[in-house]
Each structure stands twice: as C-alpha cells, then as structure tokens.
Amino acid sequence: MDLVDYYDNEKFEVFKDMVTGFVEDSAMLRLGDFFPLLGFLDSPGARARAKNRYAKLYAVFDGAIEERIRLRDSKPGYSQEFNDALDSLLDFVNEESSEFSRHDVLMLLMDLFVVSIETTASTLEWGMAELMHSPTKLHKVKEELQQSLGKNGEVEESHISKLPYLNAIMKETFRLHPPVPLLVPHKANEDVELGGFTVPKNAQVVVNVWSIGRDSHIWANPNSFEPERFLGSEIDFKGSHFELITFGSGRRICPGLPLASRTFTFILASLLYHFNWKVANEMNPENIDLSHNRGLSMNKAQPLLLVPIKV
Numbered sequence: 001m002d003l004v005d006y007y008d009n010e011k012f013e014v015f016k017d018m019v020t021g022f023v024e025d026s027a028m029l030r031l032g033d034f035f036p037l038l039g040f041l042d043s044p045g046a047r048a049r050a051k052n053r054y055a056k057l058y059a060v061f062d063g064a065i066e067e068r069i070r071l072r073d074s075k076p077g078y079s080q081e082f083n084d085a086l087d088s089l090l091d092f093v094n095e096e097s098s099e100f101s102r103h104d105v106l107m108l109l110m111d112l113f114v115v116s117i118e119t120t121a122s123t124l125e126w127g128m129a130e131l132m133h134s135p136t137k138l139h140k141v142k143e144e145l146q147q148s149l150g151k152n153g154e155v156e157e158s159h160i161s162k163l164p165y166l167n168a169i170m171k172e173t174f175r176l177h178p179p180v181p182l183l184v185p186h187k188a189n190e191d192v193e194l195g196g197f198t199v200p201k202n203a204q205v206v207v208n209v210w211s212i213g214r215d216s217h218i219w220a221n222p223n224s225f226e227p228e229r230f231l232g233s234e235i236d237f238k239g240s241h242f243e244l245i246t247f248g249s250g251r252r253i254c255p256g257l258p259l260a261s262r263t264f265t266f267i268l269a270s271l272l273y274h275f276n277w278k279v280a281n282e283m284n285p286e287n288i289d290l291s292h293n294r295g296l297s298m299n300k301a302q303p304l305l306l307v308p309i310k311v
C-alpha cells in the first residue's frame, strides 16, 4: 500500500507532517492523561487539535482501504495486483466467519504507520546523532561493518547478529532515548506490594523508563553515550531485564519489538556501511545539539541534518 509516492515530495511531506503533528499533539496531551491533577497545565485546544489530526489520518487510511476494495471489486477474480499486506488483510476480512473487520484493518494500519514510524525514526535519528557526536565510536562501528562485510558487500539481515558493537549501539540508544518515555499507563489489577510500598488495586501506574535509563544506581556515567557498557553484558530490552524496558514488559510489551530492533540495526548498518556522513552547514559534529524537545515525546529538539557522501 503506497500512502506516499517516493517521487512526489509534496505528497510525502503532507503525510509526514500529518504523522509528526499528530504525535506532537498527542505528546502534549499526555500530561493530564498521565497525571490527572496536572490536567490544567495542558495547552488549551491541544485535545481538539489532536482529534482533528486523528480525523485527517483516519480519512487517509480509510480512503486507501476504500480505493483498494473498489479496485478488487472492479476486477472479477482479482489476482492481488499489489499482493501486499493490505491485500492479505482484506482477504482475511473476507474469509467466511472471520471476526476481523474492515475497521480492524484500519486500526492496524494506523498503529503500523503512526506508532511504528515515529518511534523507530526517532531512535534512528538519535543513534546517528550520538555517533556523529562521538567520532571514535562512529569509526569503531564502521570498522566492524568493514571487517564483517568486506569492501563491496551488501548489508543482509543475517549479518546483524554478528555485529556486537552495532547491537550495543542500539541498546545504548534505547537506554538514553526511549521514544515512549513513560510507557503507556497501566492499572493495578489488585493490591501489590512493591519495594516497600503498596500499589492499591485500580491505581494508575506510570513507569518512567527515561529515568530508569539514567539512574546512576544502575548505570555508570548514565548520561553518557557508551555502547561499550553492553559489550559482553547479558542485559537486553526484551522485557526480562527491568533496567532496560524501552518496549515495556509482560503481556502488554510492544508487539513491534522484533520489527523495530531489526529495522533499527538494518537501516543504521546500511547508512553507515554505504555512506560517510558530514553535518550540514559545515557544523562541527561536536556542536550537534543533543537536547530533547519539550513535552513528553523524546524527539530531538533540533532535527539532525546530515549530508551523505557515497563510499
């Protein structure tokens, strides 16, 4: 399903603005959602703005589904012209006694495109920014790639598990820059004793993974980007090491974890193996701004502007 035309920059920009605008407005909304008492601090109109953006995104996906259904209906024996995820999902809806509806397809696509794009893109931007800011680490990962892939190789998924430094960079990026810093609100099913406190039944529980990632009782030099800390370490982000739960843990752990981690490493490896990079506007890499934006989303305050140089 093509929501943006790769060669139509304008259409791409419109869609990108819709997604980023929706995420920004939702992040602003969240203060009152997480801490009801602080709801009065929420920007007036933010909820209405987010609703409006949501409605626009909804219309884009609804339109794309409608168009595909029309195409399928107009061609008897439609032979899956696109043969993509949307075709498979619609086939599934059409199966006899299927409990999966067209509305479910729409919601799934919204999750896939909105939740997954922003989170993965944000961590990739942070990973690149941290590496540009630390030339020795950048050099180290490029060397690892060169040694593993040789001179004229192609990055394949099968290479990734054999690149320990690249994997350590991913974990370090997830630790320092979790794109969902407070996870999503959970509710206690029953009274729970936790670290000497009682969490009463039905209490809303907010987990601050951002501060866990920067806790000096857990991590040495917590604010510093040091992928080396993960070399030879068992700590992973798959939900059983509570010092690194960027994707949550337990039953509601992010279902996109396998896709996100593969996408992160694959794209980062490809960008670093095939290109050298310099910061735009002749800026010294040491001066890259590494601050987060205001609000509760953890995007970079200033977008990272880099110029690729083909290797």
Ligand code: HEM
Residues within 6 Å of the ligand: 111, 112, 115, 116, 117, 119, 120, 123, 178, 179, 180, 183, 184, 246, 247, 248, 249, 251, 252, 253, 254, 255, 256, 257, 259, 260
């Ligand atoms: C770096 C990338 C990502 C991060 C850090 C991330 C993180 C998270 C977190 C923290 C949650 C809430 C977990 C909780 O309840 O405690 C979540 C939920 C979710 N994520 Fe992700 N995510 C990422 C990418 C993705 C991708 C690629 C997809 C889809 C392909 C995805 C789909 C979802 C969905 C559908 C939920 C809701 C699950 C539920 O409510 O049971 N995420 N994610």
